[in-house]
Amino acid sequence: MNQGLKILRILPFKVAACTSQIRPYAFKSNLKIKWVRPAKIPCFKPEKSGDLEGFPQVDKNQIRDEFKHCKGLDTANELVKKLFTYEYAPRRFTVAHVVNKTAEKVKRHNNDFGSHEVIIAKWTGVIRAWQEVMERFPRNKRLKVHLKELIDKRKKYLRYLRRWDYKRFEWLLENLNLSYKPMPLDVHWVTRKDSLRKLTDKYCDQLKKDKLDELKLLLEAQQPAFLEEKIRVLEFIQDEERDCGIEPTISQEEIDNVKKQLAELQMKIEDSREQELSEMDK
Incomplete structure (x- = not known):
């Protein structure tokens, strides 16, 4: 009899422990997203x-x-x-x-x-x-x-x-001095779940944008070295073809275009640096 009472006392705790492990709505996100319910405006305001x-x-x-x-x-x-x-x-x-x-x-x-x-x-x-x-x-x-x-x-x-x-x-x-606000055709209630979904989508989009911007800055920083390597490789291929007596596949105009692109990129980098220095001085 005493053992049966002990089992009945322990059983609710076991059931609660099992249910707490399978509750999907109890999931708490680690994202730094905080939603505050908008204040209700009275109708007479x-x-x-x-x-x-x-x-x-x-x-x-x-x-x-x-x-x-x-x-x-x-x-x-x-x-x-x-x-x-x-x-x-x-x-x-x-x-x-x-x-x-x-x-x-x-x-x-x-x-x-x-x-x-x-x-x-x-x-x-x-x-x-x-x-x-x-x-x-x-x-x-x-x-x-x-x-x-x-x-x-x-x-x-x-x-x-x-x-x-x-x-x-x-x-x-x-x-x-009035503003007319007609009733919307589709009334959408403000709920915490839907708002958190929208905020999460917005957070993920911003995170993607930040990552892409970082990658873009990294590639732009590596672009001058890449262009210099490209000029060196094109000139090497041109010299090798000339020494072997083969009809050249790379023209001098193509190499000049890459050099021009490199010069424009370097001028752009210098202008951006000067602008940053001027902003820091201000």
Whole structure:
């Protein structure tokens, strides 16, 4: 009975030792490759939404839009005028001012309030205002949901406008300082295994390139000696054929071409050395 209990206690360790030897996924590479998972960008961030600029700064000392044509403010006290500026107004009035200014950039005419361009411009102003709030209060979940829905709605309208009138679509992006990022046709998830495969292929390609570059430098260093030996051999063959009274198979022009090639190579080596010395002096 005691022997049976001892066998049962030892058996799991033996099974674990056997399985650990045949696990292919436990293989650890010796290559100096480190992969770090890319940081996830939230959907409300400007990098993801396509907004290339943030909420603009409004001059707090200017009179609010609804009181600009008020004649009573012309003769009012400076303190009274200050009460009608954006400095003492709630934030929603500043946001409304920015939204109207953004819509005026893309209006077709003065009474244009419902075109696609104006709607997208107004949404852009609201999105940038909400993004500024989200930077200060990143845990506001309700605003985060509303912001994501508005960004998706704007992207849908931009997709429609891109399909209907591409020139106006490009003009709108330029005026609103936006970048349109359509959904990819083939969604490829970022995984550690696939990324390590790509990094390994890149490492192997770079290793091959480095080895080939080293071999190329080695052969280029041996090239002058090879050309000198070639000239010596060609001249020897030419002299032997002349002494034996045989029609020469090697012409003097061929030897001169090799000598010219050797001279050009030596000049190139000297120029590279001078350049290296000048760089070291700097």
